[in-house]
Amino acid sequence: MNRRGFLASVSVVTLAAGLGLAGGYSARASEPEAVFALGSAEIGAPHHDPIRATLLSTVATLIYDRLIEQDVDQSYHPHLAESWENSPDGMTWTFKLRQGVRFHDGEPFNAATIAWWIPKFKGSPNEYLVDAVDRVEVVDDYTVRFVMKRAEPNLIYNLASSFMGIPSPKAYDAAGDNFGVTEAVGTGPFMFESFAVGQETVLVANEDYSWGSDLSNNKGAPHVKRLTLREIPDASTAFLELKTGGVGLLLGVPDQFLPQLQAEEMLDFRSLPGFGITYLAFNTRAEPFGDAAVRQATALAVDQGAILKSVFNGIGLEAHQFLISTLVESKIDPKLEIHHDLAKANELLDKAGWQRGDDGIRVKDGKPLKIKLTAQSETAIKRTAEIVQAQLKAIGMVVEIDIFDSTTVVDQLKKGQHQLAVRQYGWNNADILDWFFSTTNIPYPNSSGWQDEKSQELRNVAMQQSKTQDERVANFRKYQENLIGNFLFVPIHEPVQNYAFNKTMLDVPAKLRGTQLVQATAVDIKVIG
Structure with a gap:
């Protein structure tokens, strides 16, 4: 532990x-x-x-x-x-x-x-x-x-x-x-x-x-x-x-x-409820994921239900936000949760100027929408990466999967050398949001490189200004809703x-x-x- x-x-x-x-x-x-x-x-x-x-x-x-x-x-x-x-x-x-x-x-x-x-x-x-x-x-x-x-x-x-x-x-x-x-x-x-x-x-x-x-x-x-x-x-x-x-x-x-x-x-x-979430991690400092519209389109292209069935044999839960479901802080506005919506994903990329070529691959300013997806060699992670690769092809994104051992993956995240990565965490407290998304934790564990004044303000309130547990719950809900609204991750699976x-x-x-x-x-x- x-x-x-x-x-x-x-x-x-x-x-x-x-x-x-x-x-x-x-x-x-x-x-x-x-x-x-x-x-x-x-x-x-x-x-x-x-x-x-x-x-x-x-x-x-x-x-x-x-x-x-x-x-x-x-x-x-x-x-x-x-x-x-x-x-x-x-x-x-x-x-x-x-x-x-x-x-x-x-x-x-x-x-x-x-x-x-x-x-x-x-x-x-x-x-x-x-x-x-x-x-x-x-x-x-x-x-x-x-x-x-x-x-x-x-x-x-x-x-x-x-x-x-x-x-x-x-x-x-x-x-x-x-x-x-x-x-x-x-x-x-x-x-x-x-x-x-x-x-x-x-x-x-x-x-x-x-x-x-x-x-x-x-x-x-x-x-x-x-x-x-x-x-x-x-x-x-x-x-x-x-x-x-x-x-x-x-x-x-x-x-x-x-x-x-x-x-x-x-x-x-x-069985017992799990401790964490399997998710896709964006690097907002690496193009094309500096664009929130591309991050959102990517998130909406992922079909959590298909991954739950094919990778995890239907065991566990689909994840649609970043916290485990047993935490009261996870009970956010359902309209803000991230769910599969292929039509909207394609619409977002169209509006962002990514046009499909004859080969189905999207292009903008002469550059094809090709990205590298980093994953570690553990079986479930590799299989998740392969299905994500196929799902993102449906929006005109070409994904190349790079498989490394866990130590190399973490080293790449620390150096900001990734674009998109399949990750898992294990933690049963809402302060995991601070761990991964606070500006004080750049370059790692905030490997997304997320820097935003509003997000950090909400983080500071949740982490440092909550006097009671009820206040803390409310403040962390607001903090997560902000992070979800910026599409900094794609929740996939909650294990047992x-x-x-x-x-x-x-x-x-x-x-x-x-x-x-x-x-x-x-x-x-x-x-x-």
Whole structure:
């Protein structure tokens, strides 16, 4: 889980009873053990320190608890904070903390923990999560007050982030830079045993755990007593092991593989709403996309329904604006959404002076309407690019597809060497608009190069002048409506998170809670037999 990361991952979970795996913990034969194999988006984390991490895996959500948990519908739920209150002017937040909680090293969790914790983010990669907090006041042993530099209704979202897992102050300070490598101490349902960078992390159940959030049926110790989280990047290996019984649970199954897996009688499936959008990104600094009419025509030529059916097997949703549908900020005026309209697309290009030649290719001032479409080598992205290529041909645009690895694509975006690109993002907050379209983020991640006084004014209001959550929602709706009106992107597809598991091995809750299959579900999973 990287900050505003691009999600295209597969993770697998293997669960079996009494495997007798090596390690410092020796499970009894009757105690269920588990192996999680992490996919591409979670591989490579150099440590499990949430304060200084730029990349975290599922491991962090199991070791550390957060003050607040976020559910699949983006609602917020108490955890280490039993309740919270934001003042009307947005300048203070008061949290009542759960009592009776202890870290894995036996140290108590209390208000002093929070007063130590928040300042630790100063100078870290995750400082932005709490940079609106001026200071923490200890009201009593189990009450803290955040005094703000500015109103920040998005603080509640930040506190639910995996980067806001709370470590033990004593262990953290003692370990220094080794925290998260040689030890990782939280209050979560699983305890750290060992970590081999790039290979695996071993966890054992916290048998004292009795403060699970309301997202879990099981409020106590997890049913699985030992977990080994392995880094296995090859998806085909994971699929084969799932079918042969070597793997119990597959996280993040790509849509194109679902029909193959659904044919297996021993497998069952769960899903959660996705984290992001597949979209076309324009470079407004590169012709012909400096012209809003050409951008609009391109957007209207894309048939989201056809791509959903042919690339994603009808799984997920058509995307018609930039935010995921579970966000209230996505509920904009329907008339402003981007939908397929081939006739209007051709009309726009006619008016913009792009005339069709005898060969069907449009020409203006002697220059043909030929563009390069950048895409990375991942299968769904390549297939999306190919269909977009065919759809844009219908408006007289010739598209040449350039396929690169993901690192090269990002390098091109940073240098502004692209014209049009198929991209994906993974982020469940409206501030993704700021990430991609604020002038402060040029040349990257604002690789569109968009600079507009009105857009930036709306961005500043949404990001910095919203005092309450309701104000923030209204302001981000206005900001997105402005960006859509300038046709800076073409929304295509909103994925779901697919999970396939062996139902002869696992009992997985019918309803998944949380924004991903992490702590809230992990404590409820049982091994069959």
